[in-house]
Amino acid sequence: MSARSRPRVLVIDDEDPIRDLLVEYLEMRGYDAEGAATAGAGLALMRERPADLVVLDVNLPGAMSGVDAVPNFARAAAVVVVSGTEDADLARATVRRGAFGYVTKPFELERFLGVVEAALLQRGTTPP
Numbered sequence: 001m002s003a004r005s006r007p008r009v010l011v012i013d014d015e016d017p018i019r020d021l022l023v024e025y026l027e028m029r030g031y032d033a034e035g036a037a038t039a040g041a042g043l044a045l046m047r048e049r050p051a052d053l054v055v056l057d058v059n060l061p062g063a064m065s066g067v068d069a070v071p072n073f074a075r076a077a078a079v080v081v082v083s084g085t086e087d088a089d090l091a092r093a094t095v096r097r098g099a100f101g102y103v104t105k106p107f108e109l110e111r112f113l114g115v116v117e118a119a120l121l122q123r124g125t126t127p128p
Contacts, residue, residue, distance in 0.1 A: 006032040007125050009116070010051040012042040012069075013082070014061050018105070022055060025109055026116070030128025038062040039069035051077050052125045053116060056099070058083040058090065067094055074098025078119035082107075 009031045013019040019035040026033035034049070036042040039060050046054075054073040058066040058081055066081060067090070073079050074097065081094040084105045091102035100119035103112055117127040 006030060006128055007052040007120055008032045008034075008049065009053045009055060010042055010045055010077070011035045011055045012037070012039060012060065012066070013055070013057040014038065014059075015057070018057075022112075025113075029113060039064040039066060039072070042069070043072060046073065046076060052123065053078040053080065053120055055080050055082060055116070057081075058085070058094070067097065070094050070097040070099050078123045078125070080115055080119050082112075 009026050011019050011022045011033060014037045023033040023035045034045060036045055040062055054077050056066045056069060056073060056079055060066050070079055079099040081099045081102045082105055083090065083102065086104045094102055100122060101115045103115055120127050
């Protein structure tokens, strides 16, 4: 676990309401959370302030999709992929690239939190 007292989570989703909701929810649950709208912006934030976990939307604008970005984030953090599509092949592809799990939107926040906690525990970080 990092020296920080609260695990840090980076939420990358181009939909402002979803990103803002997840950041706020995670902060209420004791996490240090921050958001980005693109994979590129998320990678820049990771260089500045490394995260313990990245919540990564599959469909992102810009040069790098969420699927393509998974390995870049998985080197340094646990990755949970979120998608508006229930697609078993896509879920397997993200896990093969290094994601811990795949959650389909819309999801219950408590279920989402369970996946976040499990991903952190697998990486050796204790949830709040």
